[in-house]
Amino acid sequence: MITFVFPGQGSQQKGMGADLFDQYPELTAKADHILGYSVKELCQDGERLHQTQFTQPALYIVNALWYLKKTEETGLKPDFAAGHSLGEYNALYAAGAFDFAEGLQLVKKRGELMSRASGGGMAAVIGLNHQQVTDVLREYQLHMIDIANINTPQQIVISGYKEGIEKAAAVFEAVKGVKMVHRLNVSGAFHSRYMSEAKKEFTHFIESLHFNPLSIPVISNVTARPYEQARIKETLAEQISGTVNWTDSIRFLMGRQDMSFEEIGPGKVLTGLIQRITAEAEPITEEAKAQAVTARPAIRAASLGNEEFKHDYQLTYAYLAGGMYRGIASKEMVVKLAKKDMMGFFGTGGLSIPQAEDAILSIQNELQHGGSFGINVVHNMKHTDSEEKMIDLLLKHGVINLEASAFLTVTSALVRFRAKGLKRGNDGKVIPRHRIIAKLSRPEVAEAFLSPAPEHLLQKLEAENKITSEEADLMREIPVAHDICVEADSGGHTDGGSAYSLMPAMLLLRDEIMKKYQYDKTIRVGAAGGIGTPEAAMAAFMLGADFILTGSINQCTVEAATSDKVKDLLQQMNVQDTAYAPAGDMFESGSKVQVLKKGLFFPTRAGKLHELYQRYSSLEEIDERTLTQIEQKYFKRSIRDVYEEVKARLTDEEMLKAERNPKHKMALVFKWYFRQSSSLAITGDPAAKVDYQIHCGPALGAFNQWVKGTELESWKNRRVDDIGCRLMEETASLLNKKINAFLETC
Known part of the structure; x- marks a missing residue:
C-alpha cells in the first residue's frame, strides 16, 4: 500500500514548478484567472513567495500539478493521502473532494484570511515530546502559548503572540533535554486559538459549498484519522486553529499493512519527518488504538459545552x-x-x-x-x-x-x-x-x-x-x-x-x-x-x-x-475576603449582595443601616449618638442634606409617600448610602476608600492565586478576552490530564 503525502507552507522554493506550468498550460491559465496574477511569475519572486497569501495558492498549484504528472507518467494511484497543513487540500484534491479550480479558490481564501494574522510567532522545540512540552508550558505558566504542530515525536511547534513566543523560547532553551529552539519566520500564530477569527470567516465561506465523496481515505491533521464525509467542512475549518498532529497521522498509516510513503511536491521536508517518526514511534494498530489512551481524541477548548x-x-x-x-x-x-x-x-x-x-x-x-x-x-x-x-x-x-x-x-x-x-x-x-x-x-x-x-x-x-x-x-x-x-x-x-x-x-x-x-x-x-x-x-x-x-x-x-483603586484592591484579595451585605436596590426586603470586605467598612456599615431600619419606624426614633455617627462617619454630611439630594430625584407621588410614611423616608435616606458607595468606588474617590461598595465573589480570589507569579498577576495585563481563552484552554487541558490519569489506573 502507498500513501501520497503533500507538503505545506515552509516547503516553497524559488523557481518551483517551472517545468510544470508549461506542461499544463490550461490549468496554469485557469489558476492565473482565479488568482488575478501569474503563478509562474510568482514562483520566480522570492519575496512574495514567502508571504502567506501568495505561498499557499502557489504551493497548492505546484503540488496539484506534480500529482497529475506523477499519476499520468506512472499510472500509480495512492491507497491513502495526507498533507501537512496546507498540503491537506492537495490530499483532498487527490481524493476527488473538489476539482482543481474549487480547491484553489478554497486555498486562496484560506491564505488571505491567515495572512491577516499579525503580531504572532511560532517556534520549533526539538528534543522534547508532546507531553513534556505541555508540562513545561504548564509549569512556567505559559498559558497563552498553544501547541501548533506535532511534527515528530521529538519536534513540537509552539504558537502564540510574538512576545509570548520569545518568553517561551527562552524558557525552553534552558530546559534539560532540549536540543534546539528554532524560531520560525512567520507573521502569525498559525494553528492556535489566535486564528479563531480566520476560522470563523472561513467557516462562513465554505458553508454553502459541496464536497464530492472521497475516493480514497484522507488523513486529517486535526484527528489523525480518516476524514468523515459528513464533517469535511467542520474539519477543514478546525484545521486553521487546531493542532497539526502529523506524528499520529503517520503512526496511523504505519498501522496499515505494508505501508510506504511518497512525497508529492517540492522538497523532501515530509520525507525527513516520516523517517524520524518511523524510527522513533510505534504504529497505531487497531489493537493498540483500542487499548492506548492516546487513541482517545483530545478534548479541545472549542469542544467544551x-x-x-x-x-x-x-x-x-x-x-x-x-x-x-x-x-x-x-x-x-x-x-x-x-x-x-x-x-x-x-x-x-x-x-x-x-x-x-x-x-x-x-x-x-x-x-x-x-x-x-x-x-x-x-x-x-x-x-x-x-x-x-x-x-x-x-x-x-x-x-x-x-x-x-x-x-x-x-x-x-x-x-x-x-x-x-x-x-x-x-x-x-x-x-x-x-x-x-x-x-x-x-x-x-x-x-x-x-x-x-x-x-x-x-x-x-x-x-x-x-x-x-x-x-x-x-x-x-x-x-x-x-x-x-x-x-x-x-x-x-x-x-x-x-x-x-x-x-x-x-x-x-x-x-x-x-x-x-x-x-x-x-x-x-x-x-x-x-x-x-x-x-x-x-x-x-x-x-x-x-x-x-x-x-x-x-x-x-x-x-x-471601574476605578484603578478598586482594581488594585481586587488584585490583592483572596477567597476569604468577601462578605454578605444588604442589597441597596432591595434594601427593604433584606436581599443580600456579596461584596469585598478586605480593607473596607462598607459591609459592616451597610449591615448597621439595615439593622436600624428593621428596629425603628423613623429616623426620629434613633438615638442622637447613632445619628451623629452615621452623619460623620457614613454619610460625611447631614441627614437633612442627604434627604434634600434624594428628594431631587423623586416624583411628586414618591415624595408624598415619603412625607406620609416616616419608615419609607428612612429607607430612602439609608439607600442613598448604597448608591453613593457604588459611585465612590467607580470614580475611585481616594478620600472615601473605606466606603467603597465592590460587588465580588470568591472566584476572583481563586483566580488571583491561579495567576500569581505570571504576567496576569497585575490587573494591568488582564484582558477580558485573554482570560476567557486561557480559562477555556486550561480547562480542556486539565480535563485531558485528569481523564488520562484515570484511564491509566483502570
Whole structure:
C-alpha cells in the first residue's frame, strides 16, 4: 500500500514548478484567472513567495500539478493521502473532494484570511515530546502559548503572540533535554486559538459549498484519522486553529499493512519527518488504538459545552461574561469578547436610558462585521416602568440577546421582548428572534422561566396591542427563557447557593419541563458563580453545564469600567475576603449582595443601616449618638442634606409617600448610602476608600492565586478576552490530564 503525502507552507522554493506550468498550460491559465496574477511569475519572486497569501495558492498549484504528472507518467494511484497543513487540500484534491479550480479558490481564501494574522510567532522545540512540552508550558505558566504542530515525536511547534513566543523560547532553551529552539519566520500564530477569527470567516465561506465523496481515505491533521464525509467542512475549518498532529497521522498509516510513503511536491521536508517518526514511534494498530489512551481524541477548548448553544449564538467557546452593575461590564469588554468568539453582556443596572443607548450604539458600530453580544437587564421590583423603557430601547435598536438578572418571576416586559418577531418556520416550528438567558438560583423561579408565558400576561399584552395575536399564540408554544444560567454563590446579588446541589436539581427540572411541554428545542443550562479557575470551570462542565458564565474575574481587568483603586484592591484579595451585605436596590426586603470586605467598612456599615431600619419606624426614633455617627462617619454630611439630594430625584407621588410614611423616608435616606458607595468606588474617590461598595465573589480570589507569579498577576495585563481563552484552554487541558490519569489506573 502507498500513501501520497503533500507538503505545506515552509516547503516553497524559488523557481518551483517551472517545468510544470508549461506542461499544463490550461490549468496554469485557469489558476492565473482565479488568482488575478501569474503563478509562474510568482514562483520566480522570492519575496512574495514567502508571504502567506501568495505561498499557499502557489504551493497548492505546484503540488496539484506534480500529482497529475506523477499519476499520468506512472499510472500509480495512492491507497491513502495526507498533507501537512496546507498540503491537506492537495490530499483532498487527490481524493476527488473538489476539482482543481474549487480547491484553489478554497486555498486562496484560506491564505488571505491567515495572512491577516499579525503580531504572532511560532517556534520549533526539538528534543522534547508532546507531553513534556505541555508540562513545561504548564509549569512556567505559559498559558497563552498553544501547541501548533506535532511534527515528530521529538519536534513540537509552539504558537502564540510574538512576545509570548520569545518568553517561551527562552524558557525552553534552558530546559534539560532540549536540543534546539528554532524560531520560525512567520507573521502569525498559525494553528492556535489566535486564528479563531480566520476560522470563523472561513467557516462562513465554505458553508454553502459541496464536497464530492472521497475516493480514497484522507488523513486529517486535526484527528489523525480518516476524514468523515459528513464533517469535511467542520474539519477543514478546525484545521486553521487546531493542532497539526502529523506524528499520529503517520503512526496511523504505519498501522496499515505494508505501508510506504511518497512525497508529492517540492522538497523532501515530509520525507525527513516520516523517517524520524518511523524510527522513533510505534504504529497505531487497531489493537493498540483500542487499548492506548492516546487513541482517545483530545478534548479541545472549542469542544467544551453544548454545540447547538455555540451555533445559535455564533460562538467558538461556550463562554459568557455576565453584565455587571452600572456599566462595569463595559462596552469595551463586550466588544473584546465578541471579537474572540465569546459573548459578554453590557451591564445596564443603575444606568439611565440615554447612557444605555449610547453604549448599545457604540457596541453595534464596533461589531458591524460580526460578533455576538447581549444586554443585561436587572429586575426593579418598585419601578417596573424602567424595565419597560429598557425593553423599548432593546427592541428599537434590534438587540436580540438579553441577560435577565435578579428576577423573582416572569414580567410583562420580558414576555414582550421574547414575543416580538416570533414566526413559524416551514417545518412548523416556532422561530424566536429574541433570546433571554435567565440567571437564577431558585427552582420556583427556574420553573417560571422554563414554562410558557403566563396566560394573563399574554392576554394583557395583546389587549394593549403590545404584541399581536399571532405572537401571543406562538408564545404559548415556547418557554420564556431561551436558556437559563444557574447562579451559585456569586458576587453581587446572591442566594449563596452551592453549584453541586443546584446544577443537578436544575437539570432534572429542565428535563421534566421539556417532557411536559414537548418543546421542539432543548433549553440549555449554564453555570455561573464561583468560576475563576480551570478546576472550577471543569467542575461546572462535569456537572452538565452547557456553557459557563463568569463575573467577578472580569471586574479586575483593563476593560472593566471601574476605578484603578478598586482594581488594585481586587488584585490583592483572596477567597476569604468577601462578605454578605444588604442589597441597596432591595434594601427593604433584606436581599443580600456579596461584596469585598478586605480593607473596607462598607459591609459592616451597610449591615448597621439595615439593622436600624428593621428596629425603628423613623429616623426620629434613633438615638442622637447613632445619628451623629452615621452623619460623620457614613454619610460625611447631614441627614437633612442627604434627604434634600434624594428628594431631587423623586416624583411628586414618591415624595408624598415619603412625607406620609416616616419608615419609607428612612429607607430612602439609608439607600442613598448604597448608591453613593457604588459611585465612590467607580470614580475611585481616594478620600472615601473605606466606603467603597465592590460587588465580588470568591472566584476572583481563586483566580488571583491561579495567576500569581505570571504576567496576569497585575490587573494591568488582564484582558477580558485573554482570560476567557486561557480559562477555556486550561480547562480542556486539565480535563485531558485528569481523564488520562484515570484511564491509566483502570
